[in-house]
Amino acid sequence: MFRIWPIYFLIIGLSFFVFPHIPIFDYPGIEEKLTVNLPERLTLLLLVLPNFAFVLYDLPYWCAQTWSIGVEEQFYYLWPWLIKYPKRRIPIFAFFLLLTAGLLYLGLEMADPPAEARQSMITTFLGQFRIQTMALGGLCAWLVYNDKTKFLDFIFRKDVQIVAYTILLVLFFSGVHFFGFLEIYALFFAFFVLNVSCNPNTIVRLGHPVMDHLGKISYGLYIYHVAVIVVIINLFEMYAPGWRGTGYQVVLYMLSFVGSVAVATFSFNYIEKPLLAYKDRKFGR
Known part of the structure; x- marks a missing residue:
């Protein structure tokens, strides 16, 4: 809360109550996003559900990037319970997914978009809601915290680093997209962060x-x-x-x-x- 919420709420406040009154911040089409469905937008943002606000009502450009803060916060709501109650992970995760789906359904019913727009909103929400990629970071932390040397010794090998980074660069600069490519990138970046932060023999410093x-x-x-x-x-x-x-x-x-x-x-x-x-x-x- 102390790290994320202060400037999150600051940019929300500036975007709705300050920037619109300063011409240097103006951009085309902002008027509609500050008048239509304003209470709904602000309510979702104040509840730290900006990803729901972004999908259902769109957001002023100055704070549109905050949608990802919502996904991160929702991951943080889930992760401690999975760690604290390892034997109840399946029902906890199921409850989390049901709650998320229920909130989205309620939001769609309130926004009442046309059928095509509704399908597009659901697709966009699912495309952004990638807590599984964040969980890869948690998996890396688990490996370090529990001193899983068999896995870490392999991940920390220099030849493995060279191969992994070469593949990553090829994928990145080729611009190739395929099913699950974001999860693949997340795996590579988790590998990168793990080596840079914990490997004394990392080839990238x-x-x-x-x-x-x-x-x-x-x-x-x-x-x-x-x-x-x-x-x-x-x-x-x-x-x-x-x-x-x-x-x-x-x-x-x-x-x-x-x-x-x-x-x-x-x-x-x-x-x-x-x-x-x-x-x-x-x-x-």
Whole structure:
């Protein structure tokens, strides 16, 4: 809660009550998303169900990325119960799925979209609701926590790392899509994180002050980058209208990255870090 909720609710508040009144944040089509079904959108967002809000009613562009926060939070609701009650995992998981399906059904009945749109909403929701890919991270943590050396010794081998990273790069740059490809990518990235964080013989090392800082502010980067991009595009439209091409793209990406890092750094130092320090003092690490 102390890590995720503060700036989640901040970007929600800014998106609905502040950005719409500042011209530099404007983008086409925002009016409808701030007026139609506004109570329903806000209710779902305040209940930390942004993935439901995104699918059922869509969201203002500035906070549309928060849909994934909902999936993450719902995974966090489920995971501790599976760990605490290992012999009851099947009924716990079944109850979780039934509750999720029930909420989606209720939302669809309230939104009452046309039949085609309803099918599209269900497909989108299922496509986003990938808690199984998050569970791969939990599996890696379980391997380390329980010191499963037989598996870890194999995963940590340098030749295995080389083969795995080669396959990952080929898949990534080829752009090949196939059934279950996101789960395959999740497996590769779980492998990567496990090696980088726990393997003293990892062939990829990220221990660098710049990477450490980007890691600390990464959540803020995710939350704020959309608003930063909108501002930069609007500034270009104001001061360099009609400019397009490769130069435009390069400058847009560079300024978006620098601006997002600056905003996320400010947020981390003055909003997130103090709250995390309070959490550590009050509740322990």
